[in-house]
Amino acid sequence: MNFLFRTVRTASAAFRIKACTSVRYYANEAPAGLSDRLRLSFALPHQTIYANAEVQQVNIASTAGDMGILANHVPSIEQLKPGIVEILENPTTIKRYFASGGFAMINPNSSLDINAIEAFPLEDFSLEAIRTNLAEAQRIASTASTEEEKAEARIEVEVYEALQSALSK
């Protein structure tokens, strides 16, 4: 019994050492020699906005929080909230899109794939339409009879509020 316990202990100690060597560090610790430019693909079901274009930085609103992505970022998959996708093509050219939600895949080779259902440049939105739709959604959220209708209206409220704050920046 004692022997068995010792073997288990040795095994777990060995495992701990092994686990320590495979710990992953922050993005700036990624292997050097990769491209220092981020390659972005930004696609909608009906349109390709960027196809493997070299950009400097992309800022997204993920469900885990807002994040900025540079080249050599740690690989990750992020779910997008309805919010701004900000693309810094170079230090002077910044493009802002409002995406309805989707996914961003940060690949190990400094490429970034963003998929969304709808995304439009901020200037395509009408503040007037947002205001009326927000008021309507808020009314439905508080007066709807079924829980599902209320939930739908609350999602819409969230989208319009995100749009409002995006346009007020």
Added chain:
Amino acid sequence: MAFSWKTAGITYLKYTQICARAVRNALKEEQRLIAQKRDEQGIKYAKWENGKQGELKPIVPQQHS
């Protein structure tokens, strides 16, 4: 608040659909008219028999319960 729709029985696909529709409805008139054509999508099917196309039937989406 972020995922409260899940408890109301709304799936992720339905959620993104609602978000996309809301975004389309917030556009300026000109862009909205183009975008809204993407809102309604449908499928029609026809059975082919002996090289002839049968009756073309639309698939009516099931009511989400």
